[in-house]
Amino acid sequence: xxxxxxxxxxxxxxxxxxxxxxxxxxxxxxxxxxxxxxxxxxxxxxxxxxxxxxxxxxxxxxxxxxxxxxxxxxxxxxxxxxxxxxxxxxxxxxxxxxxxxxxxxxxxxxxxxxxxxxxxxxxxxxxxxxxxxxxxxxxxxxxxxxxxxxxxxxxxxxxxxxxxxxxxxxxxxxxxxxxxxxxxxxxxxxxxxxxxxxxxxxxxxxxxxxxxxxxxxxxxxxxxxxxxxxxxxxxxxxxxxxxxxxxxxxxxxxxxxxxxxxxxxxxxxxxxxxxxxxxxxxxxxxxxxxxxxxxxxxxxxxxxxxxxxxxxxxxxxxxxxxxxxxxxxxxxxxxxxxxxx
Amino acid sequence: xxxxxxxxxxxxxxxxxxxxxxxxxxxxxxxxxxxxxxxxxxxxxxxxxxxxxxxxxxxxxxxxxxxxxxxxxxxxxxxxxxxxxxxxxxxxxxxxxxxxxxxxxxxxxxxxxxxxxxxxxxxxxxxxxxxxxxxxxxxxxxxxxxxxxxxxxxxxxxxxxxxxxxxxxxxxxxxxxxxxxxxxxxxxxxxxxxxxxxxxxxxxxxxxxxxxxxxxxxxxxxxxxxxxxxxxxxxxxxxxxxxxxxxxxxxxxxxxxxxxxxxxxxxxxxxxxxxxxxxxxxxxxxxxxxxxxxxxxxxxxxxxxxxxxxxxxxxxxxxxxxxxxxxxxxxxxxxxxxxxx
Numbered sequence: 001x002x003x004x005x006x007x008x009x010x011x012x013x014x015x016x017x018x019x020x021x022x023x024x025x026x027x028x029x030x031x032x033x034x035x036x037x038x039x040x041x042x043x044x045x046x047x048x049x050x051x052x053x054x055x056x057x058x059x060x061x062x063x064x065x066x067x068x069x070x071x072x073x074x075x076x077x078x079x080x081x082x083x084x085x086x087x088x089x090x091x092x093x094x095x096x097x098x099x100x101x102x103x104x105x106x107x108x109x110x111x112x113x114x115x116x117x118x119x120x121x122x123x124x125x126x127x128x129x130x131x132x133x134x135x136x137x138x139x140x141x142x143x144x145x146x147x148x149x150x151x152x153x154x155x156x157x158x159x160x161x162x163x164x165x166x167x168x169x170x171x172x173x174x175x176x177x178x179x180x181x182x183x184x185x186x187x188x189x190x191x192x193x194x195x196x197x198x199x200x201x202x203x204x205x206x207x208x209x210x211x212x213x214x215x216x217x218x219x220x221x222x223x224x225x226x227x228x229x230x231x232x233x234x235x236x237x238x239x240x241x242x243x244x245x246x247x248x249x250x251x252x253x254x255x256x257x258x259x260x261x262x263x264x265x266x267x268x269x270x271x272x273x274x275x276x277x278x279x280x281x282x283x284x285x286x287x288x289x290x291x292x293x294x295x296x297x298x299x300x301x302x303x304x305x306x307x308x309x310x311x312x313x314x315x316x317x318x319x320x321x322x323x324x325x326x327x328x329x330x331x332x333x334x335x336x337x338x339x340x341x
Numbered sequence: 342x343x344x345x346x347x348x349x350x351x352x353x354x355x356x357x358x359x360x361x362x363x364x365x366x367x368x369x370x371x372x373x374x375x376x377x378x379x380x381x382x383x384x385x386x387x388x389x390x391x392x393x394x395x396x397x398x399x400x401x402x403x404x405x406x407x408x409x410x411x412x413x414x415x416x417x418x419x420x421x422x423x424x425x426x427x428x429x430x431x432x433x434x435x436x437x438x439x440x441x442x443x444x445x446x447x448x449x450x451x452x453x454x455x456x457x458x459x460x461x462x463x464x465x466x467x468x469x470x471x472x473x474x475x476x477x478x479x480x481x482x483x484x485x486x487x488x489x490x491x492x493x494x495x496x497x498x499x500x501x502x503x504x505x506x507x508x509x510x511x512x513x514x515x516x517x518x519x520x521x522x523x524x525x526x527x528x529x530x531x532x533x534x535x536x537x538x539x540x541x542x543x544x545x546x547x548x549x550x551x552x553x554x555x556x557x558x559x560x561x562x563x564x565x566x567x568x569x570x571x572x573x574x575x576x577x578x579x580x581x582x583x584x585x586x587x588x589x590x591x592x593x594x595x596x597x598x599x600x601x602x603x604x605x606x607x608x609x610x611x612x613x614x615x616x617x618x619x620x621x622x623x624x625x626x627x628x629x630x631x632x633x634x635x636x637x638x639x640x641x642x643x644x645x646x647x648x649x650x651x652x653x654x655x656x657x658x659x660x661x662x663x664x665x666x667x668x669x670x671x672x673x674x675x676x677x678x679x680x681x682x
Contacts, residue, residue, distance in 0.1 A: 063542060063548055140591060184550070193592075193595070194595070197595045201404060207404055208594070208595035208596055209407075209525070209550075209593070209594045209595055209596065211595065215592055217588065217592075218588050218591050218592070219584070219588070220584035220585075220587050220588055220610055220614070227617050228587065228610065228613045228614050228617050229617075230587060230588065230591050230614075237578060237579075237592065238578075243560070243561035244561075246561050246569065246571060247558065247559050247560070247561055247571065250481060250559050250571050251534075251556055251558075251559070251578065252550070252593060253549070253550045254534070254535070254538045254549035254550055254552065255549055255550065269561055269569065272569045273561070273569050273571075276568050276569050276570075
């Protein structure tokens with residue numbers, strides 16, 4: 001076993017050296033430059049310090065450093081509609097081209113008009129028909145290629161930029177900060193797992209295998225040349241919202257997170273599950289209270305939300321009662337987007 | 342963005358340094374010392390060389406280096422019965438203590454006799470009742486604790502050692518060799534995901550999040566103190582055998598493996614799916630042809646297998662036809678177990 005031991009010792013030394021080096025870099029610079037100095041920033045920095053300082057009572061060994069992040073409304077803009085829903089609506093013309101009989105059938109008929117107000121009024125059950133028709137029934141490779149093409153072309157109407165540029169710069173910094181401190185950073189999203197995996201590495205530095213999301217089953221089969229491929233089926237395997245988030249975390253990661261970030265009632269159970277473990281824990285909720293730079297909704301306004309995840313007054317009260325960290329977008333963030341100056 | 346760039350450059354430098362260092366270590370020593378010099382060893386070494394040499398036509402960028410390994414019969418002994426099945430049988434007395442009415446009902450009645458021959462004759466549907474009763478219905482934390490306790494006490498009858506010592510030393514070397522060459526090493530097992538995750542890090546150096554296995558659903562709930570917990574439900578989410586292996590790989594990893602190791606028809610689709618991708622690929626089957634040091638079964642003997650996975654003649658022929666690598670345990674391995682000398 002001499003060889004294995006030497007390689008292991010070598011790697012251990014390198015890990016130590018890299019930790020020392022990273023610590024050195026961080027001692028000189030602010031790891032969260034887009035954050036104002038407030039309780040939220042201090043809570044994040046203190047959590048990292050406590051869990052990564054050997055000998056600290058809150059020290060967490062690297063293999064147990066798991067951090068989970070909701071995506072929509074936590075890492076990027078979710079208003080006025082989830083990006084993936086816009087993708088599905090945008091796919092309808094191509095779908096109708098292949099299946100012309102759909103043009104005269106609801107909800108496709110309404111979606112084809114392009115009348116956003118009418119589309120927004122479609123009942124959820126009708127909207128689900130659009131999701132099923134545009135997210136399943138094709139091979140996983142075809143789906144990835146379609147999403148990639150759409151992301152390269154589609155633009156958000158308000159900012160006139162690709163959707164993948166509408167990530168929150170302060171959260172990008174938190175992802176990076178946790179990553180260099182030995183945390184596995186996972187996206188745990190109600191959005192489609194296959195959808196987010198197309199861009200997670202490029203946009204967030206999170207590899208596909210660290211994306212947990214709502215997932216449908218696939219079916220293995222062979223094409224006419226005998227080449228195997230997987231088809232996305234209209235069969236829900238994991239609804240990664242609410243209680244589905246801790247269930248999905250157990251299924252896909254198998255470890256309880258040490259820290260979790262969310263922004264809506266869909267993240268409540270993930271935050272509670274994270275909080276219920278031993279040792280140092282950090283639970284964070286992002287409050288959308290910045291109508292100027294982004295949007296104000298949820299308890300910041302008292303306005304009810306319809307289609308997007310609600311950060312309810314009850315969740316806000318639970319957070320406050322339990323000492324969870326609430327980020328005020330307006331007060332805690334120096335800038336919101338990477339393109340802000 | 343100055344800070345992020347410096348940290349990133351620093352990490353890039355460290356990665357380069359570590360790769361150079363590892364390369365140096367490996368240049369001096371044999372990464373697979375328990376392997377005889379034969380076509381199987383050469384195929385593995387050549388695959389690693391081609392896929393990790395920058396500029397080589399087969400070069401694979403590190404994020405795409407995914408390697409998958411079946412467990413039972415590929416990484417550890419599966420004869421005469423899967424270890425997890427032995428665990429389930431061993432749990433029956435404790436189960437009957439809690440639910441005495443089971444003592445008089447089949448299949449529990451037969452299991453309680455301890456008569457291995459009679460137990461081996463139980464129909465699969467009856468055996469499944471034992472699995473459901475011993476693998477579901479408890480919290481995930483209780484289950485993990487029970488498995489951990491059993492692993493510390495139970496011993497294999499032939500070798501009189503804990504089951505976790507019955508791993509194949511040559512395969513441990515392959516796991517380590519791929520890992521230090523930037524591969525994510527995944528276990529993709531027909532066995533229970535929650536079961537294997539209990540010991541995968543300690544036994545194989547594979548962290549729980551890199552174990553894909555047969556998985557049941559869990560249900561999130563609260564105990565009487567309001568603390569959340571997850572209960573294992575008798576609801577199959579993923580049957581990680583046969584076509585379920587590529588389906589599970591897509592669900593849990595989201596990338597096609599570059600190399601896959603298996604030993605039975607349950608691994609056929611995983612191997613085919615791996616082979617169907619572009620670029621350099623390595624598909625490996627382990628042939629159990631060593632009746633002295635381990636067991637001989639499958640095409641090495643012509644004997645049919647009953648309960649354990651079959652490496653059929655058809656799969657053997659497919660491997661030969663497609664140029665997959667077949668390991669002969671008898672001829673390719675200098676030693677089988679870590680405790681062999």
